[in-house]
Amino acid sequence: MGKIIAIANQKGGVGKTTTTINLSAALAKLNTKVLVVDCDPQGNTTSGLGIKSKIKDDENYTSYDLMTTDASVEDCIQYTEYDFNPQLEVIPSSVNLSAAEAELNNIDGRNFILRNKLQGIKDQYDYILIDCPPSLTVLTINALTAADSVIVPIQCEFYALEGLTQLMQTINLTRLRLNSTLKVEGILFTMYDSRTNLSQDVVSNVKEGINENIFNAIIPRNVKLAEAPSYGKPICIYDAKSSGAVAYNELAMEILKNDKIVSKKKDVKKSTSSKPAGKTRTGVKSVGASGKRAARKNTLIEKSKERNKSKENN
Numbered sequence: 001m002g003k004i005i006a007i008a009n010q011k012g013g014v015g016k017t018t019t020t021i022n023l024s025a026a027l028a029k030l031n032t033k034v035l036v037v038d039c040d041p042q043g044n045t046t047s048g049l050g051i052k053s054k055i056k057d058d059e060n061y062t063s064y065d066l067m068t069t070d071a072s073v074e075d076c077i078q079y080t081e082y083d084f085n086p087q088l089e090v091i092p093s094s095v096n097l098s099a100a101e102a103e104l105n106n107i108d109g110r111n112f113i114l115r116n117k118l119q120g121i122k123d124q125y126d127y128i129l130i131d132c133p134p135s136l137t138v139l140t141i142n143a144l145t146a147a148d149s150v151i152v153p154i155q156c157e158f159y160a161l162e163g164l165t166q167l168m169q170t171i172n173l174t175r176l177r178l179n180s181t182l183k184v185e186g187i188l189f190t191m192y193d194s195r196t197n198l199s200q201d202v203v204s205n206v207k208e209g210i211n212e213n214i215f216n217a218i219i220p221r222n223v224k225l226a227e228a229p230s231y232g233k234p235i236c237i238y239d240a241k242s243s244g245a246v247a248y249n250e251l252a253m254e255i256l257k258n259d260k261i262v263s264k265k266k267d268v269k270k271s272t273s274s275k276p277a278g279k280t281r282t283g284v285k286s287v288g289a290s291g292k293r294a295a296r297k298n299t300l301i302e303k304s305k306e307r308n309k310s311k312e313n314n
């Protein structure tokens with residue numbers, strides 16, 4: 001099957017990246033095959049999954065190359081190094097992704113780039129999770145256009161609902177114009193503090209005011225979740241017994257249950273590796289990648305120009 005889930009909310013600091021890192025790891029720990037696409041130029045998902053130190057922007061393909069050149073998904077994939085089977089895979093991001101928006105401005109069909117790239121490999125995975133930047137610009141629109149569903153993290157604080165209406169409008173517009181089958185996988189409450197009335201009020205306000213799926217799993221405020229990324233580890237490895245790890249495991253189980261996928265844990269033999277034999281992805285393109293990158297970008301721009309020309313001629 002293969003399901004693409006975007007983690008989106010244009011508000012910053014609500015737990016999109018923390019959710020992408022820890023949900024992807026929790027799903028991988030349950031032996032599902034997961035690919036993470038980091039579409040935020042800040043690259044916090046990339047570093048939180050221990051990939052940042054392994055790549056160099058000018059030598060390895062990143063989500064920037066995926067979006068602006070004809071680099072394939074396979075070209076961009078990096079493998080994490082945790083004890084998961086199959087191993088969790090990541091398309092890292094880099095700071096130059098912030099320039100992608102301007103570069104894509106004149107490209108035909110710019111909202112469909114990610115969808116077209118992911119379509120061909122989608123069925124090789126159980127889940128593809130896309131971490132979105134804190135904006136509703138072309139990168140987020142690409143993620144929503146590519147996705148089957150969207151997870152909306154909401155921080156349990158006073159301004160929680162700020163911007164939610166706008167996000168729902170964007171989701172509805174995306175459904176109308178770009179992706180009619182886009183679903184809301186669920187609203188996810190994050191940084192919940194059971195000791196405060198405020199957290200409880202936010203949860204009941206959202207439940208009353210929004211007619212969308214809401215996850216039963218609630219992510220508590222947990223300092224371990226904030227610490228783990230600096231060690232390049234997801235919470236299920238950094239501190240598997242922490243309340244944060246338990247909550248993200250519950251979220252993963254809830255998603256699998258909704259999709260009627262039973263944990264594949266018992267079916268998988270430890271010895272089977274998911275890496276293609278004889279091929280190390282990291283650093284594989286260390287020679288001449290930037291030259292190739294430039295060539296590929298030119299190809300993409302040329303193709304777009306040709307399309308425009310033939311449109312003008314018709």
Ligand SMILES: Nc1ncnc2c1ncn2[C@@H]1O[C@H](COP(=O)(O)OP(=O)(O)O)[C@@H](O)[C@H]1O
Nearest residue numbers: 012013014015016017018191220221222225226
């Ligand atoms: N449940 C949580 N408990 C404690 N800290 C959290 C939690 N979720 C996120 N954080 C911290 O809050 C900050 C913002 O989270 P992040 O996931 O980066 O948000 P976003 O990607 O939406 O901008 C980060 O410093 C992160 O470590």
Ligand SMILES: [Mg+2]
Nearest residue numbers: 016017040044
């Ligand atoms: Mg983020």
